[in-house]
Amino acid sequence: DIQMTQSPSTLSASVGDRVTITCRASQSISSWLAWYQQKPGKAPKLLIYKASTLETGVPSRFSGSRSGTEFTLTISSLQPDDFATYHCQQYNSYKWTFGQGTKVEI
Amino acid sequence: QVQLVESGGGVVQPGKSLRLSCVASGFTFSSFPMNWVRQIPGKGLEWVAVISYDGNNKHYADAVEGRFTISRDNSENTLFLQMNSLRSEDTAVYYCARESTRPTDYWGQGTLVTVSS
Numbered sequence: 001d002i003q004m005t006q007s008p009s010t011l012s013a014s015v016g017d018r019v020t021i022t023c024r025a026s027q028s029i030s031s032w033l034a035w036y037q038q039k040p041g042k043a044p045k046l047l048i049y050k051a052s053t054l055e056t057g058v059p060s061r062f063s064g065s066r067s068g069t070e071f072t073l074t075i076s077s078l079q080p081d082d083f084a085t086y087h088c089q090q091y092n093s094y095k096w097t098f099g100q101g102t103k104v105e106i
Numbered sequence: 107q108v109q110l111v112e113s114g115g116g117v118v119q120p121g122k123s124l125r126l127s128c129v130a131s132g133f134t135f136s137s138f139p140m141n142w143v144r145q146i147p148g149k150g151l152e153w154v155a156v157i158s159y160d161g162n163n164k165h166y167a168d169a170v171e172g173r174f175t176i177s178r179d180n181s182e183n184t185l186f187l188q189m190n191s192l193r194s195e196d197t198a199v200y201y202c203a204r205e206s207t208r209p210t211d212y213w214g215q216g217t218l219v220t221v222s223s
Contacts, residue, residue, distance in 0.1 A: 044213060
């Protein structure tokens, strides 16, 4: 199975900060990588798919990129509503796997 | 408006069974593959199973293969997860998720399964 290694597990930041979260795949997944935001007690919400395509309605301060098997989620200027947990997901095969999650806290 | 509503969670003893349901509305249920994804409280997400739009193809995570069965009733717009021989490590919030090309676009609100004696 494809392993996804996400870092950091926790990130402390302030409003206005530029934030970067990384996910590394254990093998090639092309660009079949999605990012989700999850708030306590809620289901994950899709932010980005195909490594860099922004889901409709998601603010443009979110962006995604790929370099080989390393993927990055960037929040250009952190807003109060962005404090949440972020998950990456590979969907190169039907056996999806997720990263361990990154909690972005104040 | 697309909605997915899970039910059937609860507290169950190890070795027992439980059946989860996910009722879909607001879209043509029979046109989409569906997945179950679970999350141990405070932990990451784990994919559990997928079923094709017509129910003819199913795949499972190794951790549940042989114990869980995914199924669907397209006439009732309902997805199921039959969970047998439950273990403490199956304790989690279980989400149903509609599969699209993105790869998912809608999730239910989740139902909590607690396996404990």
